[in-house]
Amino acid sequence: MAQRFASKCSTVGHSLLGSLFNNSSGVLRSSHEIMGSIGCSNFLSQQHRTFIQMGTKLKVVDNSGAKIVKCIRANKGSSSKGARLGDTITASVKQAQPRGKVKKGEVVYGVVVRAAMQRGRCDGSEIKFDDNAVVLVNKQGEPVGTRVFGPVPHELRKKKHLKILTLGDYIV
């Protein structure tokens, strides 16, 4: 019930609730589980992940200097509901390392390399990660940093982000 309410709110564009539900907060999830045990159907007790939209906080997984960015806009390639795995977003740097290529408060572009929402592939398989993460890029799509940490999906190959694919340590 609370999830449907949240999805309705996010379509309207309330960033607060959107970020609350995209970051897995233990308090909210435990209330879902209580509701699940009372009598709701089983799938409600798990979080229903949605798109990356305005207000979503994402981890930065390269060495560009930023640590956490907040999504401002899901760019043109993504659907009207938000960005998914492999899409580009415009974001604002919320937390940055002291000596890095980007500073706090800058508006940057990023490519979503890990998303908690499952993404279907053309052979019928689906992939999902445990967190949301971006790699900062410039307007042309080239990565700002020189290293990428963690696994990267091979959806990036189709989106022509080959540089990020080669920099990543594990292609899922």
Add this chain to the structure above:
Amino acid sequence: MGSKVLTTQALVSIPTQRFSTTNTFLPNLIASFNSNRITVSSKVCSLQLGFKATPLIQNSNRRGPFVARAESEGDVAVSEPEAEAEVEPEVKRKPIIKLGDIMGILNKRAVEASEKERPVPEIRTGDIVQIKLEVPENRRRASLYKGIVISRQNAGIHTTIRIRRIIAGIGVEIVFPLYSPNIKEIKVVGSRKVRRARLYYLRDKLPRLSTFK
């Protein structure tokens, strides 16, 4: 399709009715039977109707002598042709395929076709499996996916398993369709004792429990 099935059902039932009733009912049934037979033969295009037409024609030929015999002799004569005619449609009759069974039959056929090319081992929740995948997107041979099966959804040809693993510090869950032609090999490398069909609790637990070398 449904209407054709109904007419064949009606046709098969009519001979049984006919032989069990008395002579007074016979003319009516014969007349109705005749008309039905005519309509069926005009629509003969499915396999079911094709082979059913022959025993019916034989029954109609025998109707003349049967009527004469029934009037002259007793119950014995009635039961004999009844048994003969009954045996023929019984032996040649296939089970009628109902509309609701079609998806099940198609799924079973597709699963058998896929099993012939690559046999799928028995996989249950809690097994630790290794999957070799060959995807045109990734071009080069055999991406290897290892992990614990946290759920299995049975849906005919789209039976899927969900594999969880911690890769480079991040938990990754991938859903694989078991009968996909892209999967080159599935191997069960271990098993863990679980008391559940879906191991979604692993998402909240320590990463150590989902790590597999």
